[in-house]
Amino acid sequence: MTEKDQKFEDEESEFVIGRHPAVAALRSKQEINKVFIQNDAKGEIIDEIMRLAKRRNLVIQKSPKQKLDQLSIHENHQGVVLTVAAFKYATIDDLFENAKQKEEDPFFLILDNLEDPHNLGSIMRTADAVGAHGIIIPKRRAVGLTAVVAKTSTGAIEHVPVARVTNLVNTVKDLKKAGVWIFGTAMDGTDYRRWNAKGAVGLIIGNEGKGVSPLLQKNVDETLSIPMVGHVQSLNASVAASLLMYQAFNSRNPLN
Known part of the structure; x- marks a missing residue:
């Protein structure tokens, strides 16, 4: 060569x-x-x-x-x-099939225009840990599956399917028609510690700076908030996602 x-x-x-x-x-x-x-x-x-x-x-x-x-x-x-070879993306049907094979109710993450590959990699790592069935990202104005994402995910990229869609709003509407309950985040939402994530759920994580876009927010079934008592009133996207994912895990897998 x-x-x-x-x-x-x-x-x-x-x-x-x-x-x-x-x-x-x-x-x-x-x-x-x-x-x-x-x-x-x-x-x-x-x-x-x-x-x-x-x-x-x-x-x-x-x-x-x-x-x-x-x-x-x-x-x-x-x-x-x-x-x-370039990392392969899944389809929405693949995500549902992943849940079906595990005989579990679907639990999807919907990432609204995340831009930092380290955030996506970290979210994938936690998603794998909690048994999420897939991640949905937009094709434009958002980070995709890159080498930095793969490294940050420490191998989770091999186990968590990622679907890339043209329009997140339309995808969320289709998910709702399929029986998926959609959750987002908002300052005045329900305390995330009270979140019951049983059943088929999709969790929207907003952009690092802008949060969840207004059009997506209109299609959310319920909003969640993370209480903060310190001086800083925002969390890194991957940290917020991790807290919410583990609350979902706790409610879907209660201790006996």
């Missing part, structure tokens, strides 16, 4: 960055093109990555740190970068 071809391949690929995300990707069914390992990278996890890559007959390329810095856009790659 010429240097020009290599550059083209790097630009056209998605990346999985970091040791634990790499292990998760190698253990999954995701299509992986190549494994880059830093020349001096050592340790048990590196040995495991090598074993998994060889088992799948993947190309392993030992490279200088500068090369991995370039591929990861100077993220903390920990000496490992995978080039992978």
